[in-house]
Amino acid sequence: MKTRTLTSIGLFLSTAALGQHTMPGMDMSAPMPKAPAAKPKPAPQKTRSAKPATLPRATAQPTDTARQKTAPAPTMPGMDMPTPAVASPSGHEMHGDMSAADMAGMAHDSSGGMMMHLRNSFSRNLPMTRQGSGTSWHPDSSPMYMQMYQPSGWDVMLMYSVFLRYTRQNFTHDDQRGDANLRANSYIMGMANHLMGQRGLFSIQAMVSADPLTVGGAGYPLLFQTGESWKGEKLHDHQHPHDLLSALAVGYTYAASPNVDLTAYLGYPGEPAIGPPVFMHRPSAASLPTAPLGHHWQDATHIQFGVATLGVRYRNAKLEGSLFTGREPNENRYSFDRPRFDSYSARLSVNPSANLALQVSAAHLKSPEELEPADNVDRTSASVLHNVNVGKESILSSAFVWGMNRHSGTDEATYSNSFLLESNLQAKQFNLFTRLETLQLNYDELLLTALSDHDAHANRQVAAFTLGASKYVAKTKAGWLDLGLTGTLNTFDSSNTTLVQAYGKNPLSFEVYLRFIAPRMSMHMGGGKHTGHMM
Numbered sequence: 001m002k003t004r005t006l007t008s009i010g011l012f013l014s015t016a017a018l019g020q021h022t023m024p025g026m027d028m029s030a031p032m033p034k035a036p037a038a039k040p041k042p043a044p045q046k047t048r049s050a051k052p053a054t055l056p057r058a059t060a061q062p063t064d065t066a067r068q069k070t071a072p073a074p075t076m077p078g079m080d081m082p083t084p085a086v087a088s089p090s091g092h093e094m095h096g097d098m099s100a101a102d103m104a105g106m107a108h109d110s111s112g113g114m115m116m117h118l119r120n121s122f123s124r125n126l127p128m129t130r131q132g133s134g135t136s137w138h139p140d141s142s143p144m145y146m147q148m149y150q151p152s153g154w155d156v157m158l159m160y161s162v163f164l165r166y167t168r169q170n171f172t173h174d175d176q177r178g179d180a181n182l183r184a185n186s187y188i189m190g191m192a193n194h195l196m197g198q199r200g201l202f203s204i205q206a207m208v209s210a211d212p213l214t215v216g217g218a219g220y221p222l223l224f225q226t227g228e229s230w231k232g233e234k235l236h237d238h239q240h241p242h243d244l245l246s247a248l249a250v251g252y253t254y255a256a257s258p259n260v261d262l263t264a265y266l267g268y269p270g271e272p273a274i275g276p277p278v279f280m281h282r283p284s285a286a287s288l289p290t291a292p293l294g295h296h297w298q299d300a301t302h303i304q305f306g307v308a309t310l311g312v313r314y315r316n317a318k319l320e321g322s323l324f325t326g327r328e329p330n331e332n333r334y335s336f337d338r339p340r341f342d343s344y345s346a347r348l349s350v351n352p353s354a355n356l357a358l359q360v361s362a363a364h365l366k367s368p369e370e371l372e373p374a375d376n377v378d379r380t381s382a383s384v385l386h387n388v389n390v391g392k393e394s395i396l397s398s399a400f401v402w403g404m405n406r407h408s409g410t411d412e413a414t415y416s417n418s419f420l421l422e423s424n425l426q427a428k429q430f431n432l433f434t435r436l437e438t439l440q441l442n443y444d445e446l447l448l449t450a451l452s453d454h455d456a457h458a459n460r461q462v463a464a465f466t467l468g469a470s471k472y473v474a475k476t477k478a479g480w481l482d483l484g485l486t487g488t489l490n491t492f493d494s495s496n497t498t499l500v501q502a503y504g505k506n507p508l509s510f511e512v513y514l515r516f517i518a519p520r521m522s523m524h525m526g527g528g529k530h531t532g533h534m535m
Contacts, residue, residue, distance in 0.1 A: 118148055118155045121193045121203035122263050123313065124255045128157075130351065131191075133281040133302055134271025135251070135263065135309055135320060140354040141387045143283050143395050143426060145480075145518045154194050158518065160479070161280070162186040163289040165513035169221040169237070170490075173504030177237055179221035184214040185289070187246065187280060196252075203251040205267075211241035212333035220290075223490055223509055224462050226445040227296035228328055229371050236446050239291045243333045245269065246303050261313040263320075268339060269329075270307035272322035273347035274363040276383035276401055278302040283397035284385070284422045287431040287470055287484065289513045293462070294418030294439045297403030298381055301363070303329055306339025318349045326365035326376075342366040357385040367409075378406040390425065398423040414457055416440040426520070431470045431482065438463040448498055460499065463491045470515065479516050486511045 120126040122135055132138045149156040163185050170178025189207040196202050218230045219238040228240040249267035256262060271278070278299045279285040279292055292298065304324045311320035326343030345363030352358065365377040383401040390396050401420040406413060418439035425432040440459035443450040450456035470484030488509045492499050 118150075118157070119193055119195075119201065121155075121191055121205070122201070122251055122253050122265075122311075123261045124195070124199075124201050124253070125258045125261070126313075128155075130357075132277030132357075134249075134267075134277075135265050135273060135311060136271075136275075136277045136347075136359065137318065137349045137351055137357045138277060138283070139357045139385055139387050140351065141389075141395075142385075142397065143387075144521050145286065146521060147518055148521065154192050156190070156192045158188070158190050159281075160186070160188040160516075160518050161286070162516045163513050164515075165220075165289045165511050167221050167290075167509065167511040169223045169509040170503060170507040171510065172506075172508045176504045176507075177502050178223060178507065178509070179237070181221060183216070183220045184210070185220065185241070186210045186214065187242070189247065189281075199255045201253040201255070203253075205247050205249045205251075206245075207247035208244060209242040209246050210244075212244050215241040217241065217331060217333065222290050222293070223488070223503070223507060224293055224441065224446070224464065225291070225295075226441065227300060227369075228331075229369070230331060232371070234371060234445065234447060239295070241333055243269070243303055243329050245336070247271070249307070259315045261311075261318075263309075263311040263313070265307070265309040265311070267304070267307035267309075268336070269303045269305045270309075270324075271302040272304055272307045272324040272343075272345050272363065273309050273311070273320035274301050274322070274345040274361045274379065275299040275347075275381040275403065276357075276359055276385060276399065282385070282399055282422075283387070283395075283426070284399040284424045284433075285435070286397075286426075286517070287424050287433045287468065287482075287515075288422070288435055288466070289484070289486065289511055289515070290466075292401075292418075292420050292422075292435065293437050293464055294401070294403055294420050297379070297405050297416070297418035297439065298383075298401050298420065299403075300328070301345075301365070301379075305329065305337035306341050308341070316351045320347045320349070321345070322347075322363075326368050327370065328368050330370055340366075355387045359383050374409045375407055376409040378408065380404045380406075390427075394425060394427040396423060396425045412457075414442075414459075416442075416459055429472055431484070433468050433470075435464070435466040437465075443498065446502070448502055450498075460496065461492060462499075465489045465491070468511075470513075475519070477519070479518050480520070482515050482517075484511075484513045484515060486513075 118128040120128050120131050122131065127140050129142050129144060130137050130140050145159060147158040165184070166182045168180040170176060187207055187209045191203065191205050193201055193203040219235060219240045221237065222239045223237055225239045226236055228235050247267065247269055249265060249270040251263060251265040253261050253263040275298050276282070279295065306325040307322060309320055309322040311318055322345045323341045324343050325340040327337065327340060330337055343363065343365045345361060347359055347361035349357070349359045360382045363379045365379060367373045367375065368377055369375060381403045383399060386398045388396050399422050403418045404415060406415050420435065420437050422435040423433065439462060441462050442457050442459060444456045466486055466488045468484060468486035470482040472480055472482045474481040490507045494500060494505055
């Protein structure tokens with residue numbers, strides 16, 4: 001196990017090292033041009049009868065001094081700056097040639113040098129920082145951990161994360177449920193987009209994970225986690241691994257106007273329009289090494305083998321609908337599953353300000369679990385994502401997520417809910433983070449003995465409280481390395497003898513990890529909403 005873990009880590013580190021090199025066609029040494037200095041005013045004439053000449057209003061020109069006060073920051077070569085004095089779709093009024101979307105897309109390169117303008121993969125008129133997983137939205141002020149390149153008219157973004165982690169679940173009750181081991185969960189995701197004509201935008205996404213090799217088919221230990229299966233049995237108290245190929249999708253967006261976009265998205269696999277951005281790509285969860293316990297209530301549909309989504313955006317609101325395969329990936333994590341397109345979803349996303357992203361969505365999933373083919377799930381989700389600057393070099397990212405599953409197709413429909421609140425303070429030298437969860441599970445999901453079928457499917461409330469911190473030990477152009485520690489307390493009704501016999505009272509768990517992640521980019525937001533520099 002140690003050999004395959006170290007082999008995979010070496011593979012990911014060598015791939016990430018590409019971030020130290022500049023892509024062809026990109027001059028990283030070119031400095032930002034400076035605004036022309038004001039010309040000196042001519043000496044005034046002493047003739048008493050002379051009056052300053054006044055041009056007609058229609059032809060009057062501003063002085064160089066006035067130009068210097070009102071002119072926008074100079075533009076970069078190749079940037080499309082269409083109109084002066086615009087009110088951008090993201091809600092910031094910008095004077096001059098640069099829109100708010102342009103300002104939000106400005107970032108330092110990985111060396112902290114020149115500024116680059118990067119597009120959102122699904123809009124020519126939205127900031128790159130709004131882009132979440134699949135076609136979801138983040139707040140415009142979201143921090144982004146990635147490498148960025150601009151070869152030959154393309155915008156290319158590379159994100160990656162590797163957690164080498166030792167976990168010990170339920171260490172306070174060694175004779176009851178719980179496990180301990182050393183594993184490494186990881187992903188690398190690449191996104192690229194290119195302008196097509198005067199209004200079109202083409203994009204492509206791909207993501208791979210070494211989980212099948214470095215985590216294994218049984219997944220990593222996580223008390224009270226459920227969902228999917230291994231060797232013909234439901235997984236419980238373990239988080240399943242992700243597929244080797246976790247995303248391969250293309251998209252096309254037509255900009256009908258600066259305020260209106262029409263988008264088509266195809267994925268095999270891909271992410272349908274359901275729920276918030278998946279936990280792996282949320283800034284609020286970036287420092288947490290484990291999936292939420294409510295993953296299969298909230299954001300588990302990010303790897304579906306067959307997704308087709310159509311969406312329309314008007315200013316800061318977007319309505320989307322998807323047809324997709326409801327069945328979750330099978331136990332063979334190296335294969336392509338059969339596309340079915342037997343399920344559907346709809347999502348409304350609204351970004352009322354640069355620091356907020358809201359969504360509400362609903363989906364019908366046909367037969368998501370391979371071991372329960374007759375069981376269908378109707379999933380409803382709502383979420384609030386928020387950012388706030390804390391000082392000059394720190395940002396606090398938070399998320400509140402609710403998800404509800406309605407199981408049908410059996411004798412009786414059942415409902416269960418999950419709630420999540422997580423926050424991540426991302427500072428220059430450290431991270432502080434927390435996750436609070438409560439959800440409803442049943443004995444059948446946990447493979448616990450029940451006296452009756454009704455008792456097996458009755459809801460049992462379970463909560464998890466996680467606190468953690470990490471300290472950066474190295475920062476390079478290829479990525480950042482930090483050492484972290486988390487502790488988790490699980491609680492439930494202590495009068496429930498079945499749960500107490502299985503887990504003990506108030507089980508405690510901890511994890512120690514070493515994480516390698518892409519560098520954090522410094523994003524410059526319009527209106528002074530979010531500024532910074534390469535840290």
